[in-house]
Amino acid sequence: MTVGLQHYVVLSAILFSIGLYGTLGRRNAIVVLMGIELMLNAANISLVAFSRYLTPPALTGQVFALFVIVVAAAEAAVALAIIMTIYRNRRTIEVDKIDLMKW
Amino acid sequence: MALDIAFWILAVVSVFAALAVVLLRNIFRAALSMMVCFLMVAGLYATLGADLLAVVQVIIYIGAISILIILSIMFTRDVWQASSSSVVGLPAIVASVLFGGVVIFLTLNSRWQTAAPAAPQPTTSSLGASLFGQAGYALPLEISAGLLLAAVIGAMVLVREK
């Protein structure tokens, strides 16, 4: 069976689910961040695959993937800065301890 | 055929690497697994004929983001081993599996109107044209530049010692 669009999209879904689990199911803020990066990568795979199989001459999907990478870089920088700040103030980066902004 | 073999190898390795990212107790190892995963994704881009994107993936994700994450881990080293599962452990698994299952189900049950993939061409010049050319993405590009600047300044403000 030739590898086609569906293979890429299913792989993308699997990677996304794993990243989702990393985001939802882990306590360490850095692992949560890594989960998010995984999800972004999974989404990028889909975008590039669509670009190749659905709209061959246009490179719209790749352009979008580029922008996603840019946003992901910015997001990673800010998120890590926030994690560092929290760590400095509270000596922890466990997400469940950072629950002051409620009620 | 060679691309197919490459896909399967890249896919299996990337899935295992991703699982290692979220399952390993040692956060440093998890970060290294993530670099492997990113590398596999770069390979996947290559199999899709996105040569520029593959290079960008290596430079930005492996060269910048992963290093940034590893640095953060080093700064917060006394919590390396504390990566236990979160307060929503079981719901997280259920939600993830559900999500993945539904997307796969939908993917397999959709009729995709695929065109025959053309032979891979170098994409750099055409990407550059669509980013900077007429009727291209010049405005989003400028905005993303602003976003990056804001992110850099914001990150510095956040981590700055008082």
Place this chain on the structure above:
Amino acid sequence: MPYQLAWFIWTLPVFAFLAITLVLRPFFNHRPHWSAYATITAIGAAFVLSIWALITVLQSPDHLLAVPRIEWAVIDGFTIHLGLLVDSLTAIMLVVVTGVSLLVQIYSQGYMHGDPGYPRYFAWMALFTANMLGLVMADSLLFMYVFWEGVGLCSYLLIGFWFHKKSAADAAKKAFLVTRLGDFGFLAGILTLYFSQNTFDIEALRTAAAAGAIAGTTLTLAAIGIFAGAAGKSAQFPLHTWLPDAMEGPTPVSSLIHAATMVAAGVFLVARMFPVFAYSETALNVVAGIGAFTAIFAASMGLVANDIKRVMAYSTISQLGYMMLALGAGGLAAYASGGSLPIEEAISLGVAVGMFHLFNHAFFKCLLFLGCGSVNHATGTFDMRYMGGLRKYMPFTTLTFVIASLSLAGIWPLSGFWSKDEILVTSWNYIPVWFYVALVTVFMTAFYCFRAVFLTFSGEYRGGEPGAHVAAHSTPGHEQSHMPHESPRVMLVPMGVLAVLSIVSGWINLSGGFSSFLGHSAESEGGWLQTLFGVFTHPLPFISLATAAAGIFLAFAMYNRKWVSATAVGRAFSPIYKVLYNKYWMDELYQGILVKSFLLNGLFRGAQEMDADVVDGVANGIGNTVVGFGKGMRRMETGQLQGYAVAIAVGLVAIMLGLYFWT
């Protein structure tokens, strides 16, 4: 008279009111007299116009000044008209109201001199007069009701004029609330008539009643409702309790209330709507019965009161009872005569007799109150036990007061004699049982009236300046320690005018002119001089004169010559004295039963519980439900980011499945 000018009769005082409140009081407060001038000018002009209107009405063949109506508001087929009904009844009332009011305003300049509320006083007096004028001129019950309430409002403001005194504020509240009870009946009567005839128009309603379009229970209920309103305003039993307390207001206000404006409104209303009454024997019996009972009831309380103004207040209630009796008895003539007298005749008979007494009473009662005010001005008290001997110091006041008292007592040939006699004759002819009650009242009236005269003006001066409680009555700015002195001329002139009127006002009906003007053609024999002395051909005048003279003589014996000790009499009849002195405990009855038991413990508590349990319950229930819901929901807001993220993921799954299956 051009009909447009009729509008000015009641709007002129309104303009005066507006001028004082909007211009004179804010900008010319250092010239308070301008306010008085504004009111006097407006009412004087209204008086001239009223005279003109009276002449016009007299000369017009059907005794009517036609004033076109103004459409005020049209609400989907329901039109509200503003209109004036200027017939003989209105014309007489206009002259009485503006005339008396004018004299009272002139007098007030002296009485209220130096009071800090001087402009306010004249503003309200102008508004009061305007409302009363509007009331007598209104051509629809709705329009009349507006002025009716306006009169009530102004009486509230004026009775409570010295509102910093608790008793005055309480009296004002009482007057307002008690008359409101009656107004409720009036409103019910208006609505009954409206739903029966679909109109508020007075003339149409009178025609409908005469034509029998309204009949039976509806008519009786409507009439009794209207009478309840009249009883409230005219202080008839059992709604009379506010009037004696209303003495807390400035004396000229009492004078105006008693003579021309407030209490006359009730009698006027009954007279105006009399066709509605006349076709219901029950209603007529109620009117006559309440009137006669009120007459003797109030007179009996007047026997023992020590406050001179209260004596006069009970006298007013009693005299208003007479008027109601006259109206009722006149109307009943048609039924008592067994059909020989048509109802239309009976209507005009009742109105003529009742209004004639109202007309005469306005002058002498106004004079009596102005006399009280003059006495108060001199002595600083209203308590007759601290007066006495004022004859020497205030000869003019004494003279006018005695004239008014003689008129009130019904002594020939003063005005009170003529109208009172007509009432006696009417009741003797048609409902004899009330005649005897009225006759006893004549005796009582003469007695209490001259008790006041002798206590105040004869004997030796007993010092004025009594206990602390009346010191506040005196207007600021005049000396208390001096011996009493005659009042200033500005107060005496109106009293003189009224004294003349008290003597002669009865004579205008000697040849039946007044009655025939109101549609009742009395049998008149010869000229008026002949009638002036001709009354004695009938035995009834002798009886009433003898009764009145006996009352005067008894007062003379007890309070001037002291042949009989008043205290001894009081002790001898101690239980009766106590009952009378405590005003039959009517106030306590109202306070205990109506206010405490019914209102406070019943209605208000019920309302309070309704509010606390049901209304608040619903409001709090909704609030508590929301709060409880929120408390429950708050538990979901754990602050755990990953919890929220799970929700997002699940929601995303739901959206995807939804899109897939429902598109």
